[in-house]
Amino acid sequence: EPEVTQTPSHQVTQMGQEVILRCVPISNHLYFYWYRQILGQKVEFLVSFYNNEISEKSEIFDDQFSVERPDGSNFTLKIRSTKLEDSAMYFCATKGGIEAFFGQGTRLTVV
């Protein structure tokens, strides 16, 4: 069964450092998303990406965040200067139809 793959599964970084989270979408899916979940809270939308551009973003997705699909396969989320409050699970999701499928997540810990 095709699946969304995320790397790394866990990343620990120091405050102020840049991190890049990677996702390999299900092939032939065209819509890509990043969500995050702070421990004990609900899953929150960050950004959607279609046709090589951002189609929608939330208030959380400020100038510190960026997304790209550099090589036509990986879909990346970059956080330029991490803050303690960026600590969360980050989930990539992709859609080929109306249903979204999620990767196993990257647990980001900012210390």
Place this chain on the structure above:
Amino acid sequence: RKEVEQDPGPFNVPEGATVAFNCTYSNSASQSFFWYRQDCRKEPKLLMSVYSSGNEDGRFTAQLNRASQYISLLIRDSKLSDSATYLCVVNMKAGNTGKLIFGQGTTLQVKP
């Protein structure tokens, strides 16, 4: 008012019980509806889409009431393996586009 609202629970039920979860959504323009399941510290996994006519998948039945902006999930003959958090999810847009809006989840514990 929250965009998608669920009773967080926890619901503690014995094996074999029938349990029902409810969810309300605030935006009447919402187009598509889903139940996801999330195990502790894992990703959300699609359980089922929810259609206006209601739909069933084995022991799981989902219902949608657009007039009341209400979605339900019924689990019959609960198994220990059903223990998880159930997420009510709504999409404002039809088709492939649009972000998912999640409820905070309802926790189910099935006990032997």
